Amino acid sequence: METPLIVALSRQMSVLDQMDVIANNVANMSTGAYKAERVMFKDFVARTETGEPIIFPQQSGIHRIYNPGPIERTSNPLDVALRGDGYLVVQTPAGQRYTRNGHLALDKDGQLVTPQGFAVVDSGDRPFVFNTGVKEITIAKDGSVSADDRPLGKIKLVKFDNPQQLVRQGTSLFKTDAPAQPSTDTEILQGHIEGSNVEPILEVTRFMNASGFYEAAKKIVDEEHDRQRRAIQQLGSTPE
């Protein structure tokens, strides 16, 4: 007897999950190299006593959309955008992490670091160090870094068989236990930043949809509630 209510409520709960993900996408509309996410649903099938299927919607995971974000020019020589499916490798105290957000900087020792101060490593897993007084830092399309025409090494670029396995760590960093493969076809664009790939219009239509589904589920809950009340009143009334 409670089944219709529970189906409708499980729908409402999955819509709330969807709303959380949409809100995070909208919040990260301006975050460098942010990848939009979608909630995936699966059906959980139960059977009535007579064998009729009852299908509950259930959130089954979050899927990241790996379309490239728009490339913006910033003119900052230490901003790099990646074109292709590669990732930069950064050394953190907890081990190597991966990022596509190429807003880099120099630290007090002249090391090439992310805004959190983690060193970006070269193909030999060493950090890049620039001497004070370097006039011009150039980063070529293949990731070769040079200071005043003196080559320093090549930025390590890696890719993954299944990037969905990367786990977000916040501040644009990813972690994974899966092996990283060298990425040879990723291009680096100096003076540019990859923007967020969130499509505002799609997010608007999605949350309008979510809102509509939520309301529809509420309607079912309300009507089911009414129906049950009427049933109790009619069946339970004493015959005159």
Next chain:
Amino acid sequence: MSSLETAATAMLAQQLNVDVISNNIANVNTTAFKRQRAEFADLIYQTQSSVGSPTSDTGSVSVTGAEFGTGVKIGSVYRINEQGNLRSTSNNFDVAIQGKGYFQITLPNGQTAYTRAGSLQLDPTGQIVTPQGYTVQPGITVPSNALEVSINQSGQVLVKIDGQTTPSNVGQLQLAVFPNQAGLKALGDNLLQETAASGTAVTGTPGSSGFGTILQGFLETSNVNMVQEITDLIAAQRAYELASKVVQTSDEMLNKLVQTA
């Protein structure tokens, strides 16, 4: 339901972004001002189901986890140290730096600050100072009987004194460079200060390797690009609106939840 708070973090971050943009626009005519850019960073993720968690006892694992993001913050606001244009002012005490480097200024409290704004002046004793009256290191005094003051590319201050045929050298302007000039802290009044992030200043003669040259009679303009700023402003405003719409929709959904009860 965290979408309410998540969207609120977006509104807050976009508001700070507009603050940065409006400061750039306000400083479009500030000498040697370097435009700033707000860098956004995503917040931590809450894991509901981990990627790689088993989905059966035969070894199959989930290939996508469910990590819910909690919004956005301003990760950093950084200066873009692109050279500004050089504007001719024909003023003998206006000097622009072409290339890398900062003038060193002694603050009233004895500390050293750094600036690229070269609109220099003389104080009552003839010393070269900034418009605020702070000494430009190493403290060069122009004699009161000087007819002409010229500052050459390598920062030498040469004065022509009445009755003398050759100009005499009264001092040498030095420039300072940093391993990470984006790490300097802005003090206002076009002044910057050394921090742990910038590294220690290295001083040298203008024109030597790694240092810019001095151009007398010019000022470096701000590197703010108005068209870019207005475009960024529009984008920030739209993002703010969209986030507020998410707040509104989340609120309506919560409201319905209350009605259901």
